[in-house]
Amino acid sequence: MVNPWIRQNVAMKEAHAELLTLTATRDHRLQATWLHPRSGCQEQVTLEASQEYFPSLTPMLPEVAWDEREIHDVFGYIPNGHPDLRPLLRTPRWPDNFRPLRDRPSARPAWRDAEPDNPALTVEGEGVTIMKVGPTHAGVIESGHFVFSLMGENVLHMDAHLFQNHRGVESLLEGQTVDAVGAIVTRICAADTVSHQTNWALAVEALAGYDSGAGLTLGRIVLLESERVLSHLNDLAQIPAGVGFQVAHQQALAIKEAWQRSLQRLYGHRFLFDTVRPGWVVPVDPEDLLRLVHAIRRQWTPWRRLVEGHHGFNDRMAGVGVTTLAEVIRFGGQGVVSRSAGKVFDARTLLPLYQDLRPVPVVESDGDVRARFSVRVQELEESLRLIEQAAARLRAMPRDARWCPPDAVSGQVVVYTESPHGLNVHDVAVVRGRVLRYHIRAGTYRNWPLLAHAVPGNAVADFPLINKSFELCYSCTDR
């Protein structure tokens, strides 16, 4: 007889539900929250484990492999039957009994004097070479250690060791007051900050039963879409650099810089930090927004013509780093990566936030670098359209009165938004105005394992191109 925990969760997956979060708590409780993409309803499956062990879902649902490894690392609960229980974020420097989210460490633990590397999975055999890249890279990117098993120029296997800069955000958030959380959540990640801030705001508003007005909602949509434009511009700039197309690279960076300077002018921050709070959003003049979009279009349209008309560039992207729809579904892929392989899922279509703006999910089917590039190009234009529509509506709208969350909210809620990197979920439990548990599951968390599947079979020289087309976020993943 299959364990009910496994059976219920597998039934959710078979009903095509999206896994939002899989979290544990200090009292041996595991909770999986699923989202039904048709109705937008959430459903939770709980397990009261009552001991150190719990049955692993990974053999049936490989997408939770990392979640379970993380629970093992930070809580010390052992997923029974997990095929690969190597440390995910635990490093050899952690003391053996250090379980950061289980026992609240009163003092800084005594780090052991050890090499920080965890063992890598590699291919062995005649003619196989092992190549290690990172964690420090030549470009301005975050820390990731990649171990390639190569046969000549061909990649046989890639093992990604992320979690090099673990900050313990979830543990830091525990016990914080509602007022203090915003400043921390804003800084989880510079690329998806608005999405994180909006999640927190939605969580508090849901817990307090506050119904945000249309002005607030539209202001948030403008911010969320501005962030997507910024993030996509950056990703679109990096992909040409992977094949030496410097002109497209530099011109896109120039557009991105222009956009960031406008954001600085409008919102006071180049990365949009501290722009969304519970019951509040930075007020802007809709006319300014419309002018901004108009100005960016003037630069964007020639750039799009340049890249779409470049035969060599398009040829170079086609058929490289393919992710299939089956893999996306198996590993729970999110965001641009999943939509470029044919999965029709964009959380914006489910969010009440966007209700009458009707965002259209952009879907391609090839799952290669070209498809991911093209999805970003189209999504960026869709975002500009949404900003224009929202700004046009804001024009006729009086400014909402500011709402301050009550001091003593309580409850648990799972909230999500569609960040530039995919479905971004916060699982928030608050008791009398203090955070009990705060779990953050960014879209990239599900996409990293997909990258490891997309790279083998390609030439190692194409790895930067494939990696940049995924453009996965490190700091969202390693909180």
Add this chain to the structure above:
Amino acid sequence: MVWIVQGVGVAVLVAVAPWMWGIAQTVKARCQGRRGPAPGQLYWIIRKHWHKETTVPDRSSWVFRLAPSVSMASLVLIVITIPIAGRVPPEWPHNMLTLFFLLALERFWSGLAGLDTGGTFGGLGASRITTLGTGIEPALFAALGIAWQVSGDGAIVPLAAHLTNGSASLLPWALASVSVALVLLAEWGRLPVDNPDTHLELTMMHEATLLEYDGRFLALSEWAMALKFTALVAFAWVVLGPQFSSLWANLGLRIVEMAATAGALGWLESRLTKLRYFQLPAYFAVAAGIGMLGFYLASGGLGL
């Protein structure tokens, strides 16, 4: 007189090499909408490296330390071999085989240096440039097979006159020129074969073999890289370009040609993307094929 012109030519070529490299970089920057560094920037970079402390990896041998000097020496010898002003005395060793050999020697030592430290990227780069060599060399022979037809011994002499005089058609000359241009782009490590400006180690070819170098070794390697560019530009224009009757005028013409080629290269590179590594054999096959077609036409094939 010929001796003095050749001597001045060699000195000028070695001296202006970094500047020619800089012209290409400046043009590239302008095409990207950037102001870019001044064309003379590479001199400052070389000077900076020269005055820095030189360190070598623990597990490297004398091969690693000798390689930059061998590269530089082979390139200076290449420059000496080329009749820069179009003419050298017959006893001067100006043979294409010598030049091809020196290019291979330089490549061989770059590869050795990449392997010597046991670093990952060095080995990868060594493997790639050596593989590239197997494409470049036959294509170069095919492109310039005409030289043996003209001179009998493959001497580096102006061929343009021979190619365009005898036959009514410019076709053999044009084909040889295209073929040489394709091969030289690869030999210089420029787009669409290699990207000299990348910071992505996984995609590097020639740069990957230099990653472990610093200080004076790096200064020497950078200069050698620039010299390889200028030397082969001069070579191509001597063999395939127009010549004046005056030696000094030819020397001046070479400088203009080099600067123009550098500018054209910067413009061209801004329009290209890097080819897939596994497409490179096809690239060299095309280069060699064009060259052989030119050779065939020049030897009277198709009755042209």
